[in-house]
Amino acid sequence: MHKSINASMGHAASPDGFRQITRHDGIFKEHMHDAYKAKGKLPEPAVCSQCGAVFHEGRWQWRQAPANAHGDICPACHRIHDHFPAGFLTLKGDFFRAHREEIMRLMRNHEKHERAEHPLKRIMAVEEKNGTALVTTTDIHLARGIGELLHHAYQGVLKFHYNPEQILLRVSWTH
Numbered sequence: 526m527h528k529s530i531n532a533s534m535g536h537a538a539s540p541d542g543f544r545q546i547t548r549h550d551g552i553f554k555e556h557m558h559d560a561y562k563a564k565g566k567l568p569e570p571a572v573c574s575q576c577g578a579v580f581h582e583g584r585w586q587w588r589q590a591p592a593n594a595h596g597d598i599c600p601a602c603h604r605i606h607d608h609f610p611a612g613f614l615t616l617k618g619d620f621f622r623a624h625r626e627e628i629m630r631l632m633r634n635h636e637k638h639e640r641a642e643h644p645l646k647r648i649m650a651v652e653e654k655n656g657t658a659l660v661t662t663t664d665i666h667l668a669r670g671i672g673e674l675l676h677h678a679y680q681g682v683l684k685f686h687y688n689p690e691q692i693l694l695r696v697s698w699t700h
């Protein structure tokens with residue numbers, strides 16, 4: 526779980542365990558394959574001591590914590606604590622640079638919406654360097670969703686690379 530993140534952020538095609546997949550790959554339909562979520566059954570109810578999300582009926586939700594809830598840490602806060610993202614999204618290109626603010630706003634709005642429904646879908650960090658943005662997420666589906674959203678709104682080139690060993694997704698959008 527704590528393997529080198531740097532290796533997964535490189536741009537090589539395969540030495541780091543990533544392979545290119547299509548936008549319609551079966552992995553996007555799977556659930557509960559996240560190492561941070563599959564740590565055995567949590568006793569319910571539980572409340573995350575970091576963000577207040579409540580584990581109820583088998584999933585993390587935003588709701589009032591019952592009085593008998595025991596303190597735990599949700600998978601999203603766990604990843605944030607470990608600095609171990611599940612999704613890596615790279616945004617680059619002339620179009621991106623020219624419309625950066627609008628694109629970032631669209632991305633943030635999407636995250637806000639997703640996160641309101643799903644406590645485990647969060648943007649961890651946005652790093653910008655030489656006109657390229659690297660966005661890290663707590664969930665592979667959020668990284669994919671942002672990529673799909675930008676591609677749908679502006680076209681450009683969208684690529685996915687997946688690392689099945691560590692269940693990491695790299696999304697690159699170039700425009």
Ligand SMILES: [Zn+2]
Pocket residue numbers: 573574575576577578598599600601602603
């Ligand atoms: Zn939490």
